[in-house]
Amino acid sequence: MLEIVLVLTVLVGAVALFVSEKFPVDLVAFMVLGTLLALGLITPEEGISGFSNPATVTVAAMFILSAGLQKTGAVGTIGFLLTRFGKNHFTALIVIMTGVGIMSAFINNTAAVAVFLPIVMALAAKRKIAASKFLIPLSYASQFGGVCTLIGTSTNLLVSAISEQAGFGAFSMFEFSRLGLIMFATGFAYFLLVGRWLLPERQSQELTAAYELGEYIAEMRVMEGSSLIGKTAMESNLGTEHDVTILRLLDEDRRVWAPYRQRMREGSVLLVRGKLQELMELKKSAHLELNAEFELADKALQDEEMKLVQVLVPPHSRLIGRTLKDTYFRHRYNALVLAIQRRGAPLREKLNSVRLQVGDALLIMAAQKDIDQLRADDDFIVFAEVPEPSLRSHRVPFAIGIVALVVGLAAFNVMPILVSAILGCIAMVLTRCLTLEEAQQSVDWTVIFLLGGILPLGIAMEKTGTAQWLAENALGLVGGLGPIGALAIFYLLTALLTESMSNNASAVLMAPIAIATAISLGIDAKPLLMAVTFAASTSFITPVGYQTNAMVYGLGGYKYTDYVKVGAPLNLIFWVLAVIFIPIFWPF
Numbered sequence: 001m002l003e004i005v006l007v008l009t010v011l012v013g014a015v016a017l018f019v020s021e022k023f024p025v026d027l028v029a030f031m032v033l034g035t036l037l038a039l040g041l042i043t044p045e046e047g048i049s050g051f052s053n054p055a056t057v058t059v060a061a062m063f064i065l066s067a068g069l070q071k072t073g074a075v076g077t078i079g080f081l082l083t084r085f086g087k088n089h090f091t092a093l094i095v096i097m098t099g100v101g102i103m104s105a106f107i108n109n110t111a112a113v114a115v116f117l118p119i120v121m122a123l124a125a126k127r128k129i130a131a132s133k134f135l136i137p138l139s140y141a142s143q144f145g146g147v148c149t150l151i152g153t154s155t156n157l158l159v160s161a162i163s164e165q166a167g168f169g170a171f172s173m174f175e176f177s178r179l180g181l182i183m184f185a186t187g188f189a190y191f192l193l194v195g196r197w198l199l200p201e202r203q204s205q206e207l208t209a210a211y212e213l214g215e216y217i218a219e220m221r222v223m224e225g226s227s228l229i230g231k232t233a234m235e236s237n238l239g240t241e242h243d244v245t246i247l248r249l250l251d252e253d254r255r256v257w258a259p260y261r262q263r264m265r266e267g268s269v270l271l272v273r274g275k276l277q278e279l280m281e282l283k284k285s286a287h288l289e290l291n292a293e294f295e296l297a298d299k300a301l302q303d304e305e306m307k308l309v310q311v312l313v314p315p316h317s318r319l320i321g322r323t324l325k326d327t328y329f330r331h332r333y334n335a336l337v338l339a340i341q342r343r344g345a346p347l348r349e350k351l352n353s354v355r356l357q358v359g360d361a362l363l364i365m366a367a368q369k370d371i372d373q374l375r376a377d378d379d380f381i382v383f384a385e386v387p388e389p390s391l392r393s394h395r396v397p398f399a400i401g402i403v404a405l406v407v408g409l410a411a412f413n414v415m416p417i418l419v420s421a422i423l424g425c426i427a428m429v430l431t432r433c434l435t436l437e438e439a440q441q442s443v444d445w446t447v448i449f450l451l452g453g454i455l456p457l458g459i460a461m462e463k464t465g466t467a468q469w470l471a472e473n474a475l476g477l478v479g480g481l482g483p484i485g486a487l488a489i490f491y492l493l494t495a496l497l498t499e500s501m502s503n504n505a506s507a508v509l510m511a512p513i514a515i516a517t518a519i520s521l522g523i524d525a526k527p528l529l530m531a532v533t534f535a536a537s538t539s540f541i542t543p544v545g546y547q548t549n550a551m552v553y554g555l556g557g558y559k560y561t562d563y564v565k566v567g568a569p570l571n572l573i574f575w576v577l578a579v580i581f582i583p584i585f586w587p588f
Contacts, residue, residue: 049455058157065403100116100142101144108153109153118381120138132199133201170416186574208308210557216273217338218272221267221269243350247301250268252267305368339362340362340363342361344553395433407420447504461513468520491531494531495575514528
């Protein structure tokens with residue numbers, strides 16, 4: 001009984017840490033792993049088994065295959081062509097959801113959304129439709145597609161591996177497709193008939209207004225006797241003494257953006273960024289004159305030379321968890337970050353010490369050539385004019401053919417998905433769809449470490465009898481409801497957990513309990529496992545339950561309640577569909 005108490009304590013602690021978001025999910029997973037090993041609840045071999053699990057390796061391989069489609073331009077080209085048919089709100093919604101949904105069935109859905117985001121933003125601007133009308137449907141449609149195949153999302157592969165380990169067999173490539181397509185069609189109809197009216201219409205503002213920079217940027221003139229005369233921006237130490245940045249230096253004979261070594265003169269006009277209190281202190285101490293008539297607008301921060309642009313931190317970015325100072329952002333990218341938007345709220349103070357998170361939107365000022373370099377960097381998604389996709393277009397047939405073979409060989413049971421996926425990764429590199437370095441960088445190691453670290457918790461739950469104990473105690477609540485009631489409860493609990501923590505973590509926690517419950521009820525475990533899988537792969541009520549939801553949060557100008565308003569009815573509909581169709585497709 002002591003072991004059960006210890007595992008339950010670890011379990012509760014893990015859930016609390018996942019929900020609190022105090023630590024990154026992969027670190028929490030390793031904390032769980034370390035605790036289980038230290039308490040002797042699992043052996044070292046069991047502890048590292050998560051990294052050799054077929055699901056973990058297959059997920060890593062799918063990241064590489066997705067990158068092959070991205071780098072060749074296959075996904076971008078298809079998305080770009082599809083959006084050309086979006087002439088109005090209704091048709092644009094159809095092509096966006098269809099395109100990203102189909103792609104998400106065969107490649108990682110965060111990758112599909114990352115490619116579609118700039119295209120959808122450009123389409124919204126071109127058609128003069130609020131981006132908020134498209135971005136939540138984009139995120140949700142990627143989840144609709146992800147539940148249609150085994151490889152559509154890492155959760156499907158994960159529960160399949162748990163099922164196989166427990167002796168109930170792995171899931172086939174298209175085992176999810178019948179219910180997945182029903183959910184896809186239902187979600188599609190929901191947005192066309194109801195959801196699009198529930199979505200807010202928040203027209204795009206100027207970037208300076210969206211990031212609320214009005215009180216943080218001012219224009220000042222260097223007056224006679226100023227201590228700044230004859231000094232460069234570096235020599236003035238404005239950043240350390242006043243936390244103020246000079247964005248532009250303007251004289252009669254020069255106009256310099258982001259000046260470093262240019263010396264200031266009497267009469268120089270400075271465009272400066274900083275907190276109002278800091279700006280006022282600088283005005284007094286350095287003898288500057290504030291231009292009271294200055295009104296901030298995007299045009300004040302850009303011209304033919306310098307541009308304003310938004311960039312998004314995607315899930316696989318190497319910047320996650322690091323600060324701008326850590327990455328030497330200004331010098332490395334020759335770009336200046338003016339503000340950061342996180343979950344719809346702008347951050348404008350002490351930006352260099354802010355640790356970046358998935359979905360953070362950065363307002364950047366940079367020259368066009370530097371913006372082009374940012375666009376080519378996988379650590380960012382750049383929102384500017386979207387050029388015709390080119391990349392390695394001559395390799396597109398190879399990339400599409402390789403992914404088709406990976407899917408086909410697994411679907412027809414020629415070889416396991418793990419084997420075909422690994423061979424597909426090798427083929428991507430050999431055919432030069434990807435370089436070896438790109439293949440290595442394409443893997444989202446946060447997901448891999450999360451899977452490797454959290455899977456042993458499922459082993460500990462089964463090994464110590466914790467899963468069985470939870471199942472037996474849960475039977476008092478669901479046993480009288482029968483198998484259908486148990487299925488409904490498991491779907492609901494998993495869905496609620498997924499809204500507040502990682503979808504993979506919620507699946508790992510619920511799958512062993514579902515198996516133990518099925519054994520206690522004397523029924524097949526597959527229906528309950530399917531309930532866990534579908535519930536964990538479809539998170540609509542919060543912006544934090546799924547990475548694609550977080551990616552569109554700030555960009556759409558959404559509020560937390562927008563997800564509740566649009567997503568809650570959809571989650572209830574999917575719950576009903578699961579309770580009706582899972583027993584039909586996977587009898588007890």
